[in-house]
Amino acid sequence: MSASGRMPAAAHRLASEAETVIIGGGIMGLGIAYELARRGRSDVHVLEQEYLTSGASGRNGGGVRMQWSTELNIRLMQESMEICRDFASELGINVWLRQGGYLFLIRGQAELAQLERSVALQNRCGVPTRILTPQEALRIVPELNPKSFVAACYNPRDGVVFPWPFLWGYAHAASELGVQIHTYTKVTAIDVLGPNRFVVHTSKGPIRCERVINAAGAWSPAIAKLVGVELPNHPHRHEILATESLKPFLKPLVSVLSSGLYFSQSMRGEIVGGITVPDHDDGQVHLGSRLRFLEDMAADLLSVMPVLSQVRVLRQWAGPYDVSPDGLPILGEHPALPGFYLVCGFVGYGFMMAPVIARYYAELLCGGSRHPVFDRCRLSRFADGTSERELMLIG
Ligand SMILES: Cc1cc2nc3c(=O)[nH]c(=O)nc-3n(C[C@H](O)[C@H](O)[C@H](O)COP(=O)(O)OP(=O)(O)OC[C@H]3O[C@@H](n4cnc5c(N)ncnc54)[C@H](O)[C@@H]3O)c2cc1C
Known part of the structure; x- marks a missing residue:
């Protein structure tokens, strides 16, 4: 049971x-x-x-x-x-x-051009994704650091x-x-x-x-x-963490495609998120947790949302991506x-x-x-x- x-x-x-x-x-x-x-x-x-x-x-x-x-x-x-x-x-x-949406933060012009093509395709399929300026993105998530991205794309129906x-x-x-x-x-x-x-x-x-x-x-x-x-x-270890609970403030899942960072706020108030960290690919499934992940995650998360600097991580774990x-x-x-x-x-x-x-x-x-x-x-x-x-x- x-x-x-x-x-x-x-x-x-x-x-x-x-x-x-x-x-x-x-x-x-x-x-x-x-x-x-x-x-x-x-x-x-x-x-x-x-x-x-x-x-x-x-x-x-x-x-x-x-x-x-x-x-x-x-x-x-x-x-x-x-x-x-x-x-x-x-x-x-x-x-x-x-359904609080997905907000992808875009860091470079080449990435923006590619995402504009994807957004146009999504719109043709009936998905209401929009490209946003940093200032427009701040209206959805005011805690973002506007210097950490050049544009964003947002679909309010993702979740x-x-x-x-x-x-x-x-x-x-x-x-x-x-x-x-x-x-x-x-x-x-x-x-x-x-x-x-x-x-x-x-x-x-x-x-x-x-x-x-x-x-x-x-x-x-x-x-x-x-x-x-x-x-x-082939398998690739993908790590993720959860912080202590915070008062609900974050509606969408926020992600940076170029670094593989993503985070959302759970229904219990925790920030739950991960980032891509290189691993040795020996064809085996590895599920151990690493300090390197915490370091990379903290650095990128704080560059995007500095207000989280004092939040405590409660636990981290790993799962296998199947790439x-x-x-x-x-x-x-x-x-x-x-x-x-x-x-x-x-x-x-x-x-x-x-x-x-x-x-x-x-x-x-x-x-x-x-x-x-x-x-x-x-x-x-x-x-x-x-x-x-x-x-x-x-x-
Ligand atoms: C950290 C992390 C975050 C992710 N985030 C997202 C996300 O936000 N959204 C999303 O859509 N996807 C996400 N994914 C991917 C998603 O979890 C997987 O794509 C999906 O769960 C794969 O499901 P599955 O049933 O194919 O594999 P699994 O859930 O891995 O199931 C395969 C099962 O096979 C069993 N098995 C293996 N070998 C044997 C054997 N010899 N005999 C019997 N049983 C065996 C395993 O024990 C396992 O339970 C994430 C993955 C990870 C690791």
Whole structure:
């Protein structure tokens, strides 16, 4: 039972057979499980090596935004935002969606030119983002240091959610529909017996299935190796902190794309934020906290908002970004392995994408329509050179 008191229940014994095995009990795995079950395909087993909020989905900043540089991501996030808005009534759990906007601070002229193009594209898609002068930005956040940026862009409809209830909501609803969720069940090996025939070996025994969905986030390259597949995404440690609580004063999430800084004020009043810090990339997931992060974070945060200089940091933690070479995810069935599906490479925005991706993934798996995202984000784009880079990445 989780702190929410709503967790699905009793641990099931691992069945010997299932139609679908999903590896990873993060937002992607649970979202797809729920959407499959909602369509009547509930012979689904989710295998999670630890507890449900142990991966990136339980460690992130909860930002949800429609400001992107590719039309694909803008349109997907418009839909995802709708699902986030309806989530509480559909799944009966409050995810604390607060639409205070996203305010991106721009530090250089080249960056401004690129963001102007992105804002024009967002406007064409119906997202009301505006480019602001520093003085206009100060009307939204008066505590900003106007010397730390040359312009800003702002969409008042972006926002922040509290991530954990999202996971609990999906897990609870999926379980009610018959999905089996196995925590502390680590996948250790996978036998490929033929097309759509697998045996997934776990710390709790083997399970035979027709379909495997690799939703292991930053661990997905390691899972793919179990079936002899090399993926181009790799894990990157991303650190984040929370301060003591302050009287509510900050409405939007503020971010500086060029440094990877972002921060918002939580519903409890804490400043929650992170920054990109270089790390050694050895292909392993690292989750330790570093002093270097605190130093970089403090320096950049205070250059943007000096008024925070006396605020105490209460805790810091890290989570794994799952970085793909072009910043777009990797989706769909592996071309050489019928029945082996990928849903990974979401860098630092998989949480906000999960509601819409899970919906289209389930539709595809149930024989429904194939959303264009599956062609744009297919694994083979890296080999045939057709990838297009998403530029508005934090980190
Ligand atoms: C600090 C931080 C801040 C972020 N901020 C944002 C944000 O503001 N907005 C946003 O949208 N996104 C954000 N992200 C990114 C977002 O959290 C991820 O993209 C998203 O949670 C990925 O979900 P997932 O289900 O693919 O992966 P995960 O949540 O990592 O789930 C994968 C699961 O697979 C399990 N697993 C791995 N190996 C095995 C195995 N062998 N057997 C069984 N289970 C296994 C792991 O334990 C893990 O629970 C942030 C990420 C971090 C780290």
